[in-house]
Amino acid sequence: MRIKIMSLCLLLISALLCSSCGEREPDTxxxxxxxxxxxxxxxxxxxTHRGGLxxxxxxxxxxxxxxxxxxxxxxxxxxFDVYSLRHETVAGDMTTFIYxxxxxxxxxxxxxxxxxLEGDSGYVINVTYTLGGASGVYCLDYLSVTLPTDNAPRLRxxxxxxxxxxLATVADVEM
Numbered sequence: 001m002r003i004k005i006m007s008l009c010l011l012l013i014s015a016l017l018c019s020s021c022g023e024r025e026p027d028t029x030x031x032x033x034x035x036x037x038x039x040x041x042x043x044x045x046x047x048t049h050r051g052g053l054x055x056x057x058x059x060x061x062x063x064x065x066x067x068x069x070x071x072x073x074x075x076x077x078x079x080f081d082v083y084s085l086r087h088e089t090v091a092g093d094m095t096t097f098i099y100x101x102x103x104x105x106x107x108x109x110x111x112x113x114x115x116x117l118e119g120d121s122g123y124v125i126n127v128t129y130t131l132g133g134a135s136g137v138y139c140l141d142y143l144s145v146t147l148p149t150d151n152a153p154r155l156r157x158x159x160x161x162x163x164x165x166x167l168a169t170v171a172d173v174e175m
Contacts, residue, residue: 039117049114053140081164082157099143123153
């Protein structure tokens, strides 16, 4: 009796495995798709980017020092590659967004370049990391942009065409 039950279970498991190995492609007609967003370069805004800042610089604000210590904490999730700290200053109908971007990439000589774009859903700042130029195993960058909006631009960090995982923090105090 026991052998019959075992044989029946094995037969049932085999049937289930074989039925899931069909050659049909999954049906994607029930999935929501979004059209690609169109971007254009913004020419009427001021974008300031300074890279190669030193994390040991004694002139760094205490808020920045505390933030950098937390970025290096052992409790950080492995999906975060880059850390950003943002502060906003409003003057009339213009807002200045100031970012510190910390990328502990772990390889020698990585540099960043920044571009400001505008799309259907607002502003985007692309920060692209490439090998060469700077020395060190991390990048600490200052980025500032003044825009006619109080909506913060989306900050995207890219390396080799891939978007890096980011942990974003907003500071109440000026950095």
